[in-house]
Amino acid sequence: MYFSKLFVPTSKQDPSDAELASHKLMLKSGMIKKTAAGIYNWLPFGLKVVKKVEDIVRKNLDLSGAQEILMPMVQPAELWKESERFDQYGKELLKFQDRSDRDFVLGPTHEEVVCEIFRSYPMSYKDLPINLYQIQTKFRDEIRPRFGVMRSREFIMKDAYSFDIDPSGMEKSYEIMKQAYISIFNDIGLEYRIVKADAGNIGGDVSEEFHILADSGEDLLAISDSSEFAANVEVLEYDKDPTELDGKPSPDGKGKLSVKRGIEVGHIFQLGTKYSEKMNVKIKDAEGKEKTLFMGCYGIGVSRIVAASIEQNHDDKGIIWPYPIAPFHINIICLDPKRDEILKECKNVYEILSKAGHDVLLDDRDIRAGVKFGEHEMLGIPFSIVIGPNNFNNSKYEFSSRTEETKTELSIDEIKHILEELK
Numbered sequence: 150m151y152f153s154k155l156f157v158p159t160s161k162q163d164p165s166d167a168e169l170a171s172h173k174l175m176l177k178s179g180m181i182k183k184t185a186a187g188i189y190n191w192l193p194f195g196l197k198v199v200k201k202v203e204d205i206v207r208k209n210l211d212l213s214g215a216q217e218i219l220m221p222m223v224q225p226a227e228l229w230k231e232s233e234r235f236d237q238y239g240k241e242l243l244k245f246q247d248r249s250d251r252d253f254v255l256g257p258t259h260e261e262v263v264c265e266i267f268r269s270y271p272m273s274y275k276d277l278p279i280n281l282y283q284i285q286t287k288f289r290d291e292i293r294p295r296f297g298v299m300r301s302r303e304f305i306m307k308d309a310y311s312f313d314i315d316p317s318g319m320e321k322s323y324e325i326m327k328q329a330y331i332s333i334f335n336d337i338g339l340e341y342r343i344v345k346a347d348a349g350n351i352g353g354d355v356s357e358e359f360h361i362l363a364d365s366g367e368d369l370l371a372i373s374d375s376s377e378f379a380a381n382v383e384v385l386e387y388d389k390d391p392t393e394l395d396g397k398p399s400p401d402g403k404g405k406l407s408v409k410r411g412i413e414v415g416h417i418f419q420l421g422t423k424y425s426e427k428m429n430v431k432i433k434d435a436e437g438k439e440k441t442l443f444m445g446c447y448g449i450g451v452s453r454i455v456a457a458s459i460e461q462n463h464d465d466k467g468i469i470w471p472y473p474i475a476p477f478h479i480n481i482i483c484l485d486p487k488r489d490e491i492l493k494e495c496k497n498v499y500e501i502l503s504k505a506g507h508d509v510l511l512d513d514r515d516i517r518a519g520v521k522f523g524e525h526e527m528l529g530i531p532f533s534i535v536i537g538p539n540n541f542n543n544s545k546y547e548f549s550s551r552t553e554e555t556k557t558e559l560s561i562d563e564i565k566h567i568l569e570e571l572k
């Protein structure tokens with residue numbers, strides 16, 4: 150992509166209505182644009198990151214055997230009355246009527262709809278397990294939308310639903326999904342923890358959350374220093390202040406707890422028969438008897454991950470993207486693009502790297518070099534090459550990394566090699 154053609158409306162000013170670094174940086178780097186409270190547009194630069202997260206999620210879920218579907222966002226109220234969540238879910242559930250005064254809701258989650266799909270077809274126990282997922286826009290009328298896309302009213306979620314004939318099947322499906330989540334978060338390249346959690350509005354007995362660690366996180370996590378034990382403090386006992394737990398012995402008897410802040414980016418649940426019972430989702434077992442299905446449900450906050458990544462990785466100059474979700478891998482900063490022979494060399498390097506399968510940005514704008522360097526740092530692209538009057542006909546270019554001070558002179562093959570290793 151040539152920068153001169155890209156719609157990236159960057160700004161120098163700090164937005165007045167943003168508190169968190171990620172919110173400020175997403176606005177300043179032209180990734181998102183607010184339309185209403187908690188409702189955002191994704192502009193090209195931001196959407197590129199969303200798509201990279203989605204690709205990683207999709208790849209790992211497909212590998213795990215889950216199958217992608219797409220359910221409607223607009224859902225008939227009858228389904229929510231059957232599950233009894235029409236009244237229980239609270240004000241976050243946006244309700245409205247169509248032209249014939251029939252009640253509908255905007256989907257905040259899809260247990261009801263997926264149950265309705267499932268019960269519509271005669272299936273046998275032999276067809277199970279089945280795990281269906283989608284990546285889709287959700288709506289929750291949050292009381293206090295804030296921090297940009299971190300807690301918005303409209304957001305992108307990956308939600309998945311597993312169906313099994315018995316509890317042991319459900320546990321297996323849950324474990325497969327947990328492993329898929331581990332691969333997803335490893336692939337994304339952020340520091341995260343899995344913690345025991347409260348099932349909240351969704352329900353069920355067993356649930357765990359995936360948290361990206363960041364000092365600005367809304368949740369407090371108690372993590373043992375010498376065992377696997379880790380929990381959201383909401384499931385632990387303490388007197389007044391959860392930070393009291395810091396330094397206390399871990400409940401599993403191994404080591405001490407330390408309290409850290411996290412951003413919830415994933416939540417997995419063993420639901421049991423909570424929805425299938427109320428919504429009459431049954432299947433015939435080996436003896437031909439009707440059995441109520443055991444379900445699991447699994448969410449990932451795709452749009453929240455983008456903001457959480459910035460919370461975990463930024464400096465006073467701007468964003469620092471983990472390589473796997475960076476909108477571009479490398480930026481070719483062209484100094485003096487008005488000189489044909491320099492721009493030609495930049496385009497040549499651009500072609501070579503793009504053809505090798507890397508996401509390359511060419512800053513071909515005819516503006517001050519200082520502005521280009523400043524924006525390059527704000528946008529957080531992992532690497533840059535500078536090509537200008539002093540080096541355009543050399544065989545080596547000035548190569549630098551967003552996270553290291555040092556600059557090195559490298560040939561195009563050496564640069565290709567570095568990018569290849571990171572693929």
Ligand code: ATP
Nearest residue numbers: 298299300301304306413414415416448449450453
């Ligand atoms: P929270 O406790 O943050 O409100 P939740 O527990 O209600 O979230 P889930 O129902 O578990 O959320 O939804 C699955 C995932 O969707 C969450 O782990 C989170 O990453 C994301 N998510 C939930 N609410 C929002 C929101 N308002 N804005 C952005 N992402 C959200």
Ligand code: MG
Nearest residue numbers: 349413415416
């Ligand atoms: Mg949750």
